[in-house]
Amino acid sequence: MNAARREPVAAAAYARTESVVGADIKNGLSMREIIRRAAELEKEKGPAARPPAGTAMSGYVGKSRTALYLDRLAKLREEYRLAA
Numbered sequence: 001m002n003a004a005r006r007e008p009v010a011a012a013a014y015a016r017t018e019s020v021v022g023a024d025i026k027n028g029l030s031m032r033e034i035i036r037r038a039a040e041l042e043k044e045k046g047p048a049a050r051p052p053a054g055t056a057m058s059g060y061v062g063k064s065r066t067a068l069y070l071d072r073l074a075k076l077r078e079e080y081r082l083a084a
Contacts, residue, residue, distance in 0.1 A: 004031075004038035005048035011035050 004011040015031040024030045042048070058066040 001034055001038050001041065002048050004034050005042055006050070008035075008038075011038070 011031060011034065014025055015035060018025055018031045025034075054066040054070050057069070061069075
């Protein structure tokens, strides 16, 4: 649902594909329903925010390793910014 809020054009394309194929994108939940729910959330909570950096990664390697990686990445970005 968050993706439908952040990418409404892509969500509409999926809904059109669903109509052509004649099957729900997700078993028992049509894209039109997802778009409807996303619109309700949009009205209630405002625009969708991106998840914090490293959210998906931490599910694979854990929070502590993700934090170490993000710290190293920030230091590298700072070094390159200072060198430029």
